[in-house]
Amino acid sequence: GENVEQHPSTLSVQEGDSAVIKCTYSDSASNYFPWYKQELGKGPQLIIDIRSNVGEKKDQRIAVTLNKTAKHFSLHITETQPEDSAVYFCAASGDSSYKLIFGSGTRLLVRP
Amino acid sequence: DGGITQSPKYLFRKEGQNVTLSCEQNLNHDAMYWYRQDPGQGLRLIYYSQIVNDFQKGDIAEGYSVSREKKESFPLTVTSAQKNPTAFYLCASSMSRTQHFGDGTRLSIL
Numbered sequence: 001g002e003n004v005e006q007h008p009s010t011l012s013v014q015e016g017d018s019a020v021i022k023c024t025y026s027d028s029a030s031n032y033f034p035w036y037k038q039e040l041g042k043g044p045q046l047i048i049d050i051r052s053n054v055g056e057k058k059d060q061r062i063a064v065t066l067n068k069t070a071k072h073f074s075l076h077i078t079e080t081q082p083e084d085s086a087v088y089f090c091a092a093s094g095d096s097s098y099k100l101i102f103g104s105g106t107r108l109l110v111r112p
Numbered sequence: 113d114g115g116i117t118q119s120p121k122y123l124f125r126k127e128g129q130n131v132t133l134s135c136e137q138n139l140n141h142d143a144m145y146w147y148r149q150d151p152g153q154g155l156r157l158i159y160y161s162q163i164v165n166d167f168q169k170g171d172i173a174e175g176y177s178v179s180r181e182k183k184e185s186f187p188l189t190v191t192s193a194q195k196n197p198t199a200f201y202l203c204a205s206s207m208s209r210t211q212h213f214g215d216g217t218r219l220s221i222l
Contacts, residue, residue, distance in 0.1 A: 043213030
């Protein structure tokens with residue numbers, strides 16, 4: 001079945017620096033790739049998503065890139081702020097259903 | 113406000129006891145989902161429902177049961193057959209590909 005691997009598991013950056021989180025998926029039929037941010041004690045919140053017909057999408061300080069050939073996608077956060085500290089999850093799904101397969105998460109710490 | 117409400121926020125289960133977690137949504141979404149989250153792991157799908165009166169097993173359905181009698185509600189029962197129920201349980205709903213999550217129920221064993 002589909003598998004999504006996410007790296008790194010923890011990431012510590014200085015405020016103002018950039019952070020990059022990478023995910024690799026196994027099912028070449030996957031065509032939808034959302035990213036979620038989860039704060040302590042809360043449910044995940046969608047921050048950005050990308051479909052397989054585009055290679056990059058930006059929303060202010062957040063961007064996602066997709067390489068279909070290599071089957072990997074990445075989250076880029078620029079000008080990081082302490083409030084960006086959270087756990088970030090990538091996920092993937094294909095056309096056959098709305099089921100999402102999640103990566104194992106990245107704990108991001110932004111040091112003031 | 114539209115959203116997903118999970119209750120209770122914390123729940124304790126005794127040995128041999130069944131417990132039911134509530135999930136209600138007022139987003140008018142057709143599909144609803146239950147996930148289990150363990151420390152250091154991603155979310156794993158327990159059950160999902162794409163329409164009222166229909167649901168399918170996810171990847172870790174053993175020891176759990178669900179019902180979908182109303183569009184707004186998708187309760188999850190953790191049965192005594194689930195030997196390791198301690199986890200954070202998340203409910204989600206969707207109309208299309210985007211899933212929206214509640215704030216979870218943390219279940220612990222007494």
